[in-house]
Amino acid sequence: MHKTIISTADAPQAIGTYSQAVKIGDTVYLSGQIGLDPASMELVQGVETQIHQVFRNLRAVATAAGGSLADVVKLNIYLTDLSHFCKVNEIMAQYFSQPYPARAAVGVASLPRGAEVEADGVLVLG
Numbered sequence: 001m002h003k004t005i006i007s008t009a010d011a012p013q014a015i016g017t018y019s020q021a022v023k024i025g026d027t028v029y030l031s032g033q034i035g036l037d038p039a040s041m042e043l044v045q046g047v048e049t050q051i052h053q054v055f056r057n058l059r060a061v062a063t064a065a066g067g068s069l070a071d072v073v074k075l076n077i078y079l080t081d082l083s084h085f086c087k088v089n090e091i092m093a094q095y096f097s098q099p100y101p102a103r104a105a106v107g108v109a110s111l112p113r114g115a116e117v118e119a120d121g122v123l124v125l126g
Helices: 047-064 082-092
Strands: 003-006 021-024 027-034 072-079 102-107 117-124
Touching: 021 047, 027 047, 027 072, 047 082, 047 117, 072 082, 082 102
Parallel strands: 072 102
Antiparallel strands: 003 021, 021 027, 027 117, 072 117
């Protein structure tokens, strides 16, 4: 199967050896996004602002792949403080509708650039 690399200026450029997303067939694998502002490449401040930016970044890459957040079938969320889990749920509901994707939420010791939250996912087009 043909592999397509997805890239958009509407999400932060990769800060390592990875692509923003890779599409194989109708499946798109979204790399992890932290709360970087795509224009400045600076981390936005505050956990709520970071959560919103993470979902906006994922949405931009999903759009560049020809889909939307409604096409996400699996979402992984990483938090440096699991006490923010309820806030993630509250904000996620502003970007996703039922039926929600399958999801994991994992507490981690640290994230790139000192981020408090990161998310990646898989979407299926069509």
